[in-house]
Amino acid sequence: MSDFILETKNLTKEFKGFAAVTDVNLRVRRGYIHALIGPNGAGKTTVFNLLTKFHTPTSGTISFNGVDITRERAADIALRGVVRSFQISAVFPHLTPLENVRVALQRKLGTAYHFWKPASTLHRLNDRAMELLDAVGLSDAAGVPTVELSYGRKRALEIATTLALEPELILLDEPTQGMGAEDVGRITALVKRVSTGRTILMVEHNLKVVSTLAGRVTVLQRGAILAEGSYDEVSGDPRVMEAYMGSAHA
Amino acid sequence: MNRYIWLILFALGLAAPFAVYPVFLMKLLCFGLFACTFNLLLGYAGLLSFGHAAFFGGAAYVTGYLVKNSGLTPELGVLAGTLCAGILGFVFGSLAIRRQGIYFAMITLALAQIVYFVALKAPFTGGEDGLQDIPRGMLFGVIDLGKVYAVGGKSLELNLYYFVFAVFCLGFWLICRTINSPFGQVLKAIRENEPRAVSLGYRVERFKLMAFVISAALAGTAGATKALVFQLASLTDANWHTSGEVVLMTLLGGLGTILGPLVGAFTVVTLHSELSSAGSWVTVIIGFTFVVCVLLFRRGVVGELARLLKKSL
Numbered sequence: 118m119s120d121f122i123l124e125t126k127n128l129t130k131e132f133k134g135f136a137a138v139t140d141v142n143l144r145v146r147r148g149y150i151h152a153l154i155g156p157n158g159a160g161k162t163t164v165f166n167l168l169t170k171f172h173t174p175t176s177g178t179i180s181f182n183g184v185d186i187t188r189e190r191a192a193d194i195a196l197r198g199v200v201r202s203f204q205i206s207a208v209f210p211h212l213t214p215l216e217n218v219r220v221a222l223q224r225k226l227g228t229a230y231h232f233w234k235p236a237s238t239l240h241r242l243n244d245r246a247m248e249l250l251d252a253v254g255l256s257d258a259a260g261v262p263t264v265e266l267s268y269g270r271k272r273a274l275e276i277a278t279t280l281a282l283e284p285e286l287i288l289l290d291e292p293t294q295g296m297g298a299e300d301v302g303r304i305t306a307l308v309k310r311v312s313t314g315r316t317i318l319m320v321e322h323n324l325k326v327v328s329t330l331a332g333r334v335t336v337l338q339r340g341a342i343l344a345e346g347s348y349d350e351v352s353g354d355p356r357v358m359e360a361y362m363g364s365a366h367a
Numbered sequence: 368m369n370r371y372i373w374l375i376l377f378a379l380g381l382a383a384p385f386a387v388y389p390v391f392l393m394k395l396l397c398f399g400l401f402a403c404t405f406n407l408l409l410g411y412a413g414l415l416s417f418g419h420a421a422f423f424g425g426a427a428y429v430t431g432y433l434v435k436n437s438g439l440t441p442e443l444g445v446l447a448g449t450l451c452a453g454i455l456g457f458v459f460g461s462l463a464i465r466r467q468g469i470y471f472a473m474i475t476l477a478l479a480q481i482v483y484f485v486a487l488k489a490p491f492t493g494g495e496d497g498l499q500d501i502p503r504g505m506l507f508g509v510i511d512l513g514k515v516y517a518v519g520g521k522s523l524e525l526n527l528y529y530f531v532f533a534v535f536c537l538g539f540w541l542i543c544r545t546i547n548s549p550f551g552q553v554l555k556a557i558r559e560n561e562p563r564a565v566s567l568g569y570r571v572e573r574f575k576l577m578a579f580v581i582s583a584a585l586a587g588t589a590g591a592t593k594a595l596v597f598q599l600a601s602l603t604d605a606n607w608h609t610s611g612e613v614v615l616m617t618l619l620g621g622l623g624t625i626l627g628p629l630v631g632a633f634t635v636v637t638l639h640s641e642l643s644s645a646g647s648w649v650t651v652i653i654g655f656t657f658v659v660c661v662l663l664f665r666r667g668v669v670g671e672l673a674r675l676l677k678k679s680l
Binding site: 223 | 544545547548549550551552553556559560562563564565566567568569570571573574577581
């Protein structure tokens with residue numbers, strides 16, 4: 118197996134003539150936490166949506182574990198082991214946390230289309246669901262309506278749901294966005310914990326989080342890759358400083 | 368929900384024809400089931416269909432035609448109507464499901480208008496008159512559904528009533544089961560957060576299409592049964608007014624609640640029949656009721672009740 122779990126070749130996306138992303142060659146090494154950073158409008162979210170198949174690339178290819186997934190459906194890459202999160206916490210607000218996690222678990226049962234079976238056939242997934250909730254510190258809230266959880270806990274629930282699919286590659290879209298300092302610390306620790314044995318690619322604004330977590334960093338600017346390397350290499354790069362600050366000496 | 372409440376409701380349903388005019392009760396049951404199928408789609412899958420009359424009316428015509436001209440027994444007639452409505456639902460669904468919100472509603476409306484036009488113009492539908500004198504026939508070839516019993520000075524169509532009641536219970540049970548099934552769980556997840564459901568590996572179009580077909584087929588069951596009760600399949604059944612009425616019933620009773628659409632349908636049908644002497648004022652009064660309900664009970668009658676009791680009804 119190749120060292121790179123996810124690779125893109127000349128990935129390009131144009132929206133009605135405007136090139137949001139041009140010729141991005143991204144390589145995500147297996148087992149690393151890889152961060153995608155860049156100033157506003159650099160195309161991070163577009164790249165992210167291309168990788169997760171929520172957008173179709175204008176040209177270029179994406180391969181996962183050496184398999185070309187450029188033309189696959191968003192729902193199908195989840196079956197291959199690629200699961201994404203969203204900028205705004207992606208939970209099912211009117212289901213309980215237990216049910217949230219179970220929605221992810223139940224696909225394996227193969228009864229997702231069975232409308233004639235009682236929902237109680239899902240109860241055998243409860244133990245596994247509780248384990249997952251426990252892992253993110255939510256076992257005390259398993260039965261309350263998800264809408265009532267705090268923002269940080271919703272994000273934790275989202276991670277538990279993602280883990281339920283046992284993904285090889287997790288794509289996190291700004292996991293700490295909109296959080297207070299306390300929650301940021303908790304989620305950072307959680308991401309670190311779940312990264313064992315997995316690869317994580319994340320888009321993140323908070324450079325402190327990036328410096329704590331990421332083994333590899335790719336900097337995007339104006340839809341193209343500006344620099345790539347470890348956090349220290351990248352943060353010392355004058356071009357990166359200029360992109361962020363406006364000039365190298367600021 | 369409490370088992371006892373279900374038992375009480377079931378017992379009430381069994382005893383009702385001795386207290387209330389059976390044909391009226393059967394109308395309630397048919398429209399109740401119809402509203403439940405609509406609620407399955409809008410309340411649990413988040414899809415606003417504005418063409419449900421096409422399934423209701425379409426099935427009424429198919430069942431009426433087959434029972435009248437091919438001599439099908441009533442249960443087979445209803446089954447045929449259900450099946451046709453399901454197939455029609457598959458066609459409508461496949462075309463409309465790719466669009467969302469108002470566009471979805473518009474496509475379903477447009478397709479339903481085509482069905483209405485066919486009902487108006489086709490040679491076998493009776494045009495403006497509709498299909499009349501549909502025989503009620505012999506259930507399983509044995510039980511005469513047209514039989515009238517004289518009980519305490521009243522003449523009751525008990526055989527037909529219990530047949531309709533059984534069909535209703537079966538349809539209603541199937542809807543409840545669909546809502547509370549592994550499939551229903553995914554459906555709710557899609558309604559709550561579609562992109563997330565996609566990222567968890569669910570092909571949401573398939574789930575939506577399946578919900579649409581189930582809903583359409585059972586709306587057909589309701590329409591087919593109605594055709595047997597009134598011995599008539601008319602243009603009103605397939606008209607867009609009927610599509611609009613079912614939206615009103617569901618919202619009035621409580622969207623996304625199990626009992627809401629029943630309450631809504633019963634209210635609207637009762638108002639229609641009680642106020643029939645008021646002529647065209649019926650529309651005004653129902654409109655007024657609807658406005659008051661929307662202002663006072665945003666979640667519908669049952670929805671508000673459920674909130675007060677902190678239970679799901």
